[in-house]
Amino acid sequence: xxxxxxxQGLVPxxxxxxxxxxxxxxxxxxxASSNSTSIGIGDPVVITGTADSTYGVATVVRxxxxxxNTISGVMVGRVYVTRDSTPFVPASTAAYIxxxxxxxxIYEAQEDSVGGNIALTSVxxxxxxxxxxxxxxxxxxxxxxxxxxxxxxGTQLQIIALxxxxxxxxxxxxxxxxxxxxxxxxxxxxxxx
Numbered sequence: 001x002x003x004x005x006x007x008q009g010l011v012p013x014x015x016x017x018x019x020x021x022x023x024x025x026x027x028x029x030x031x032a033s034s035n036s037t038s039i040g041i042g043d044p045v046v047i048t049g050t051a052d053s054t055y056g057v058a059t060v061v062r063x064x065x066x067x068x069n070t071i072s073g074v075m076v077g078r079v080y081v082t083r084d085s086t087p088f089v090p091a092s093t094a095a096y097i098x099x100x101x102x103x104x105x106i107y108e109a110q111e112d113s114v115g116g117n118i119a120l121t122s123v124x125x126x127x128x129x130x131x132x133x134x135x136x137x138x139x140x141x142x143x144x145x146x147x148x149x150x151x152x153x154g155t156q157l158q159i160i161a162l163x164x165x166x167x168x169x170x171x172x173x174x175x176x177x178x179x180x181x182x183x184x185x186x187x188x189x190x191x192x193x
Contacts (some may be wrong), residue, residue, distance in 0.1 A: 003110075003173040009042020010074045010107035010129070012100045016160070016179050020083075022105065026076045026098030030058045033094040037062045040088040041078075042142030044071040045099055060099065065147065067129050067155050070182040073101030075142075080177055085141025103183035106161045113172040115149035120170060121174060126181060128154035132139020136165025146176060156182050 011020040030052035031039060033135035039045065044063040051058050063071040078087060109116065111118050111131055130147035160179040162168065163175035180186075 003168060003175070005110075005173045007132070007141075007143050007145045009040065009135075009144040010044055010109050010178070011042055012074065013106045013108050013177060015102065016076055016104045016106050022100065024076070026073075026100045026143060028055070028057050028079060028096055029073075029099045030055070030057050031061070031089050031093070031095045031097060033058050033092055035061050035089070035093070036091050038095065038137070039075055039093050039132045040087055040142040041075055041140050041169050043074055043135060043144055044129060045073060045097075046070055049070045055096075057096070059096070062131070065144075065156075066128055067150075068182070069156065070184050071156065071180055072184045073099040074105075074107065076100045078140075088135045090137075091134075093118045101185060102164060103180055103186045104162055106177050106179055107157075108165075108175050109140075109146050109157075110145070110175050110180055111148045111171045112145040113174075117161065117171050118146065118148045118151045118174060118176060120162070122151040123159050125152045125159055126154040126157065127159055127176075127178065128156045146178065156163050156180070171177065 050128040077098040157178040160177040
């Protein structure tokens with residue numbers, strides 16, 4: 001049976017060291033109205049070096065894909081201060097979001113399978129993510145995927161295992177467990193296993 005093609009960005013699963021399941025929590029961050037890119041649930045984000053003047057929380061933008069770019073966490077929800085019920089943050093919209101910013105969190109992500117599929121021999125190796133399109137404006141989910149062509153050479157994330165869900169198999173659109181290797185909250189790039 002073929003894997004379902006349903007990218008959702010980076011989905012928190014559990015802590016790498018304590019094995020505690022993700023509880024659904026996150027810390028509040030701000031998105032400035034000057035932000036030019038929509039941010040969806042599952043999108044990796046990075047702090048900008050400034051903070052919101054109302055609550056003093058760090059301001060973030062969607063993280064950039066590719067080797068040396070860091071992430072601060074992953075958007076897991078939106079804080080509603082008005083009647084707006086949009087699950088994502090449209091471009092040029094000021095908002096507050098919840099971010100899973102634990103640098104030891106394991107995330108599930110789908111591979112893009114462009115240029116080949118990720119192999120089991122890539123477990124323990126690095127991989128980058130790729131932004132194929134802005135978030136899904138119907139359900140608010142991210143369209144970020146693992147860039148399969150960087151498996152073994154990427155440095156943003158580290159492949160931990162094939163995702164342990166029924167029906168998932170190595171091949172096109174496989175889901176993998178990954179951890180951040182380039183986090184703004186860690187002292188240095190985390191080493192490979």
